[in-house]
Amino acid sequence: MSRIGVFVCHCGLNIAKTIRVSELAEFASTLPDVVVARDYRFMCSTPGQEMIANDIKEHRLDRVIVTACSPLMHEHTFRKVIEKAGLNQYMLTIVNIREQVSWVTSDIEEGTAKAKALLNGAVYRARLLAPLSSRVIDVNSGVMIVGGGIAGIQAALELANTGKKVYLVEKNSTIGGHMAQFDKTFPTLDCSACILTPKMDAVLQHPNITLMTYCEISEVKGFVGNFDIKVRQKARYVNHDKCNACLACTEKCPGKGISEWDEGLVKRKAIHIPFPQAVPQKPVIDRDACTYFLKGKCRLCEKVCEQKAIDFEQQDTFIDVKVGAVIVATGYNLMDTSPLVQYGYGKYPGVYSALEAERLFNSAGPTSGKVTLRDGKEPQAIAILHCIGSRDKNNYEHCSRVCCMYSLKFAHLFKEKTSADVYQFYIDIRAAGKGYEEFYNRIIEEDVKFIRGKVARVAESSDEPGRLIVEAEDTITGKFVQLPVDMVVLSPAMIPREDSKEVGRLFNLSTDKHGFFMERHPKLAPLSTMSEGIFIAGTCQSPKDIPDTVAQANGAAAEALTIVSREKMELEATTAMVNPASCCGCQNCVRVCPYGAPLFNYEKGVSEINEALCKGCGLCASVCPTSAIIARHFTNEQVLAEIEGLMEF
Amino acid sequence: MSFEPKILGIACNWCTYTGADLAGTTRLHYPPNVRVVRVMCSSRINPSFIFRAFQLGADGVLVGGCHPGDCHYNTGNLYARRRLAVTKKILEFAGLEPGRFRVEWISASEGNKFAEVVQEFTAQIKELGPQQKLKIDELQEKA
């Protein structure tokens, strides 16, 4: 016979509004084995917690049911409470009557009835709970950061400064990310390179940071505190240990590749560094552009290299890294707008994407900072189109959040660098942020024209060849606008990296439908993920600007530190085990386990589970035909009992 | 009185249960008929759980897991997909209405999908009426 205590939370009116909480507590007290049942305004508050602790002692409770919010919210809190009161922390069941009852039900009768059914299920389940003991493991002290943009750089420096070892993995040949492509940053208009490059250098120089550029993650094993990550070092065909960064090779190279850094506006060499301040300042060979790789002849670079650093035979290699935590900061892409034919991107040379425009302003860019069209002429009229692919059910429903501000920045830079008339075609201007509204006002005063209406079409002018006509309705006057311009800048949707789903799979992160990584809780755990020990920062989570990205990076660094600053940590005890007496030796468990936790003991003819590898998914338990595998805390008996309880009322 | 079905929901912790929480956080209302059991992964679901639920008087069973490829345990739901497909065929061949058992992939971000699925499934079960076939005889007498 168990002694169960039931504690029903009102959560203020959150629960009490659609569930009669006192009736629920009364109902609980009629259920077999329930020795005490109470309701209280806020169970998670200190008095609420004390109430539970006191009842455990007074009524000699051996099981506790908290009927409140989602277990994802407070299971941990209440586990601590009952543990402090002397119970094993697994003798707790949470009934989720807030997220899954009161908030989704309007009728109080229905709400109360559903809550009763759920509570009854919990009582059935609680009777069968068993105490479990947690495992204690050693924690690796290093942190891996995936992505060398501003988020990754910031997090790496923060962590390295605390004395922890950091592995910064970047798939390109330099760190810096998108921020390195920008000319100015809004709203302060300070030079992007001026604030970024010192940080890039600091990363290179830092004794605690191992910089791994031109690398990709190929395998992730292990779990929080004990990640075992295999990193693929892509072949650079240049031995960086020998290279002294004289860059003589890049001068002689005849191969031409597309400059990623300049958004394809110009070409670069096959052996190259992406941009002058790249870190590391050592070149790589782009196989797809290299004359030798394409035609089998050339090797000019090899000839000019005094260090004998060129190595055409180089192969991809694999490096194993052991860390305790991981920060994923893989950044974003801009949407390819060429499928949206009405805007003419890719068809009319006068249509630019936002990142292309960024490069036009940059003094290290293809035009050395002069704003000229592809034919070299200076534009007379420029239209900046907001929300291209963003806020659009046909493409991406989210607001990309930074476009309004960088479009204003573009307007300012166009005004500064040209004499052109500048038009903003917008739906709403979103300028929430420190100094943003002020920046908006400043741009208005700079005589930029704002037309409220989403552009319907960009067409070629029939009167003036080469010019473009932008068609939209000015929704404020209701007039149809046909505006002749020379240049159109699109603000495309900010979207996840093309490989974000793949990265998500490697690290076991959930993604939303487009591929942004899901945080554990949108408000209270925005940097944590469902995978313990793996954190996210920056635009891989959602579109955001540089200040927010940097803030997240610092936050993620602190989160990672809470793990790697410990020498040992406790793991959930909810693993699977085999009852050898019932095992029939079919080896189904061995065949299905994604972690290789069950192994077959041929001598005894039974399976055995290595609990250090087990993550507690329970797959083995469900494929076990003889029910020999016990998925702790989700045993067959417990689940069956809960189902029975749920179906009674 | 109108027929209010009892529906068992079995949701994986990482996607569908979290998605169901999101439906709550965003205050999406849906019918109260689904009672959810939380398991760590849809692959934890033993087909006999489903048979048992029907015997205990469930009018419908709704299983929710991560989208294939998004499983927190990498491949759990890919096994689950096969196993539950077989479960469905077995129930169907035994003569149970196929509409009473449904598997949906609902991610943690799809609170609205959870609400929609529950809405739709509840309506469907209401249409089908009470499940009498697998229900234990003693329970039928009670009803």
Add this chain to the structure above:
Amino acid sequence: MSQAVTPYLEMSQAIIEAGGEALKKCYQCGTCSGTCPWTPITNFNIRKLVRYGQLGFDGIEDFMWGCSTCKFCVDRCPRGVELIDIVTAIRNVYSGGGMLPQSLRSFVGSLAARGNPWSGDPAKRNDWAKEKYPLYKKEMEYLFWTCCTICYDPRNTRLARATAELLNQAALSWGIPSIDVNCCGESVRKVGDLELFERLKNTNLNYFQANSVAKMITVSPHCLVTFKKEYGEDYNIVHFSELLASLIKEGKLKPKKDFGGIKVTYHDPCYLGRHSGIYDAPRDVIKSLPGVELVEMKRNREQSMCCGGGGGGLWMEKLKGERLSDLRVEEALATGANVLATACPYCITMFEDSIRTLNVDDKIVVKDVTELLLESLEINIDEPVGDMCEIV
């Protein structure tokens, strides 16, 4: 007098209840109005219509008849607003109050009294066939659905005969409906008379059921869309251009006559293109004709421009300069084409009018792809009408 207005939310609610649920989603970005072919040439503004609807403002009736339901805005709308539903709902709500414009009254009246929009005698629905073509029977494969326009409109009865001849050429098993059917109801639905639409629909459904109709051919894309989306049944229905394209591909119809290098441009009817997603079939038919060069107008396929005949537009008076068909004919002329081909009786009617008023009948003629194909098979359906014919 005060200029202030108060939102009249009951009206907005009425629109929502009449099927304009999408009203709620619009965030007034102006994509629709920027896209709408009417915005540059008339005072019709679809965005404003929605806005007025959202707040129930007075004055909506002044411009609610402008939309020709071409669906361009719906495809572009970033919020997924079903604007045509809103237009239909608004028209339903307001015309319920007797606000039907004069030009539409005879059209709606004819539909109510005679079951067709052309004031035709229902008994004479099949007169065009001159009893040459069979009535549909259960054992036949296809019902050739004869749209009212091809039954009554003199220009379009030619299309009806052309279709019938081609069906015979391909040796298909087919028949036309008896005179028990009536208009599919598409236009009247878009004009907002949902009640009348239901009546027309049920009459046709009764016929389909009684005759176990399973497969249908239609020449009007308007009928096609209506049967597919509004009748609530899953008919196996094809547009004749699709059938022709596949018959040519299978070699069952072989174009013979060489047109000697004429240029043909093709106009995508809104209901065939954007509404039904059929772009290639009619082009394939044209491309199969020997000695024909297909030239495209600037705006084609998904971006095609409306002729103005949809949504009741066919029956409405439009001022010169406010006719889309005029603009479209000019666009066709700009390609240097001799023939403006299309695949919709409404488009044909609209273009015939424009060609006449623009006085360009010496430069360009409008033809249905069906007619072009018939010509290339060297089948003459234009019966000699006495001496007149020889003079011409």
Add this chain to the structure above:
Amino acid sequence: MLKKISISKISELAAALMDKGLLLAPVKEISGHNFVEIKDPKQVDLDFHNTIASPKAAFFPHKEDFIKYETGKPIDTASVVALNLPPTFLFGARPCDVKSFGIMDIHFIASGIVDPFWKQRREAAVIFGYAFDLEKPAQPEEFYQTLGIGAADPEGSDIFMVKKGGDLLLNSVTPKGEKILTELKILNEGKAADKKYYDEYIKKGKEYKTRSMCLEPGAITKKLEDLFQNTDFWNRVSSACISCGVCTFVCPTCYCFDICDDTLFGHGTRRRVWDACMFTDFTLEASGHNPRTHVYQRLRQKINHKYSYHVRKYGVISCVGCGRCTKYCPVNIDIYSIIEDAMKA
């Protein structure tokens, strides 16, 4: 007292019995005949050799509820299931099966530990024994002659029935039977010729041939005791055995059961359910230890129980030679052959 009735009127007799109480009689099911509680008198069908399952379920049902209780409630709220049995007529049981009741009575009553459920059911019952059809040969599996049971042996029945052409003769064996026969107005009086036919039939029944060997209980007991350790022997005879429960479930003298508790929504039932010594978990102990893990051990147990232990304890072989275990064994294991082998070994 001898009565008779035309077999064509058997459903009327059935209806008359149903008026008085519960009727259990052979019914033709998809796969053969079985004793079933009759709902419709037309179901009764005497055109059978023997039923698939023995009629022991009449007194020892496959599932018998003992106690009802509520979980979480004090023990004194639990209640013993009351049977409240109406008079029960077991109609058409073959002589060998009727014999089995006597053997079972030893365990459930005579041994001193009385099983109230068995006892109540037995007392409520009137047994209509039914002689085998002597015109037809015995089935190859049967061997009741070996156990000294005749094909028309009235012993154990309250009323014994014999077929005479298109008629059924019913003779009372016990006062209980006589009372019922008197009450059944639908029956006709038996004539002298009938009486003569009946008596001769009983006599002839003793000569009726089934498989037979000379089996002296003491001798087989001794033989089996000697053979107990002969693993080779037991391994050989059990090599085909697949450890299913068919033989014990169809057997008229197997009485092993399991006690289980089942709860549903807090309502509990403690009941007994047939168990089979052939099942691997039959002897599984709570500790996990199982003294009979091998097939041969289980088959040895079964043979010994029937032919050795039972004889030692009560002086009778616990087998009536009905041959069901052989007939329904999926792998054709024949208990008769095993006994034969044992005697020869």
Add this chain to the structure above:
Amino acid sequence: MTDFRQIENNLKKEAKRLLEAGEVAVVLAYGRGYDEKHPMPFAAKTIADVESLVFNEYCNFNMASYLMRYPWGTKIAIAAKAADSRAIIQLVQEEKVRREDLVILGIPAYGMKNQKTNEVVDSKTTGGLYNPVIYDILLGEEIHGQKIVSPYEVLAEYEAMDKEERWAFWKSQMDKCIRCYACRKACPMCYCDPCFIDQNKPRWADKAPQSPGNMMYHLTRFHHLAGRCIDCGECSRACPVDIPLYLFHKKVAKECEEMFGQAAGMKLEDKPVLVDFRVEDSDKILE
């Protein structure tokens, strides 16, 4: 087809040779029962045992069921008809037996008969094959030219039933079940010990032969055998109350084959379908 007597002689010959040469420790085949019509599965371990071997049209037993009684490393010769050979393959896939321990004595046969009903056993009840899929020694000529009928053809009648009818059919069949477990014990793939239904923790169903427990037992067993059942029909043959379990197993096998593109017990290197997956499995299978 080689006649049964000839096969019996070949069987004896090979058994004798293998035992004599010490190549195998036991020959799993058929032995004499209490009469001609009732042969028994038989394990011949000595030369003397060989004389007891028989083969006739009643030798339906799937000898693969007996393989797991011997520890790995025991060399076993096994008589295998078509279905038995598939069972062997499936057991090798599941690592219950090792191929290298086996000498498979293949028996091509048709015209086998059910001893209870005397009906000819054909693809209606078994997997539609006449020749063993795998063997080392063939005891008769391979059979060719016999009519091949899809083993799933017999299902058409049941698939055509509406669900109410089908439910009524299965309910009446399952209600007959006396829970003797002959089906699982006769099944070569049911090697679990203990069976889930015998478990007390958890208690999946009650032990009494009544509807809910019977349903739970059979439905779950169908699931456990999904993608593993090799369609030998032994479950139905063993059933004392003639429940046509093979029909349900066939249906599940058919669905598995359609959904996963693999039939049980056909290839040694296959993996059982329910402990396997393909990323490109379609969600359609859940509809």
